[in-house]
Amino acid sequence: xxxxxxxxxxxxxxxKFSSKMLQTVAxxxxxxxxIKSYSNIYGINLTEVSKSQQxxxxxxxxxxxxxKADVRPVDNRPTIFTSPVDAKIEVFGQITDGMMFMVxxxxxxxxxxxxxxxxxxxYEDGTYIVFYLSPADYHRIHSPINGQITRQxxxxxxxxxxxxxxxxxxxxxxxxxxxxxxxIKYDDHHQAAFIKVGATFVNSIELTNTTSNWxxxxxxxxxxxxxxxxMLFEREAVTFSENVTQGAKIKMGEAFATML
Numbered sequence: 001x002x003x004x005x006x007x008x009x010x011x012x013x014x015x016k017f018s019s020k021m022l023q024t025v026a027x028x029x030x031x032x033x034x035i036k037s038y039s040n041i042y043g044i045n046l047t048e049v050s051k052s053q054q055x056x057x058x059x060x061x062x063x064x065x066x067x068k069a070d071v072r073p074v075d076n077r078p079t080i081f082t083s084p085v086d087a088k089i090e091v092f093g094q095i096t097d098g099m100m101f102m103v104x105x106x107x108x109x110x111x112x113x114x115x116x117x118x119x120x121x122x123y124e125d126g127t128y129i130v131f132y133l134s135p136a137d138y139h140r141i142h143s144p145i146n147g148q149i150t151r152q153x154x155x156x157x158x159x160x161x162x163x164x165x166x167x168x169x170x171x172x173x174x175x176x177x178x179x180x181x182x183x184i185k186y187d188d189h190h191q192a193a194f195i196k197v198g199a200t201f202v203n204s205i206e207l208t209n210t211t212s213n214w215x216x217x218x219x220x221x222x223x224x225x226x227x228x229x230x231m232l233f234e235r236e237a238v239t240f241s242e243n244v245t246q247g248a249k250i251k252m253g254e255a256f257a258t259m260l
Contacts, residue, residue: 026224031059038062042136064139064222074142074217074253081145081238081257082216083250084194085229086138087131092244094127095232101128108174113230114181114193115155123193123232129244129256130174131229139223141196142252143214144231147186150212154180156198174228180205184214187259193232196221217253236260 035053039046039062046053048071056062075082095101099110099120110120133139156178178198185191196205204224214220238257243250250256 026060026063027058029058032056032061034059035062042134044136048138060224063135064224066140067138072217072251072253075255076216077255078146079259080255081192081231081259082142083131083252083254083256084142084144084220084231085131085133085140086252087133087229087250089244089246089248089250089256090130090132090228091246092127092129092240095123095125098124103130103174110232112176113174113179113195114232115153119193122191123234125235127233127238127240129231129240131231131250133223133227133229138252139227140219140252141221141223141229143184143209143216143218143220144194145184145186145192145214146216147184147191147214148212149182149214150185150191151183152181154178174230178205180207190234190237190259192234192237193230195230195232196223197228197230198223233257 035056038044038059039053048067050066050068053062056065072086091103093101095110099117101108101110110123111117114120156176174197180196182194182196183191184194198205205221205227206224207221209218209220238259240257241255243254244256
């Protein structure tokens with residue numbers, strides 16, 4: 001009953017008009033007055049931010065803030081995957097029954113997530129990890145490895161919340177939300193899927209690197225509002241680091257997996 005009520009309320013509020021209104025308000029100059037209270041409520045470390053609060057033009061501008069160059073060191077060992085975002089590790093593990101994975105006790109299909117069974121077959125019996133970005137987190141996206149983008153495409157039309165309630169009571173938002181999928185070839189034999197999932201009504205995933213070559217740690221885009229990143233790896237391709245535990249916080253540039 002609670003799940004159905006939540007889904008109905010979200011469906012009612014997730015229209016083009018409400019989404020556009022939310023976006024317009026967040027990008028308006030008057031929204032700048034909320035920056036101080038927003039940063040206080042979420043405990044944002046302002047010493048890491050590249051500009052002062054007064055220099056931001058809107059709440060949206062602050063939300064997609066850049067950080068100072070030296071506050072996110074990147075682990076540059078060539079066999080290490082680094083976190084593409086500041087986030088909480090929502091869940092990670094083995095892809096089961098061939099092409100299924102679990103988030104908040106909900107089964108997700110790789111074929112639904114990637115849009116085709118053919119694409120999903122590559123990650124059969126592989127591993128996955130889900131990073132959740134809260135409204136407090138830095139929302140710029142960075143490359144997790146040196147590699148070549150062999151394919152990039154978009155799926156989904158609407159975006160529903162991917163917070164705790166959204167994941168628990170929503171209609172499988174990770175595989176139904178608007179999402180941008182990048183296939184990264186990182187050596188002669190392997191590639192990984194890097195899935196950026198939109199959230200909270202506004203389908204905004206902006207790319208800042210539109211080339212086909214990514215360097216580990218470089219910025220490649222940013223999210224608007226709370227978001228999620230999913231990474232998929234082929235069978236026996238990586239092992240997760242010791243710091244990867246469910247619910248753990250991780251910073252962009254920190255190691256989370258090693259190539260096998």
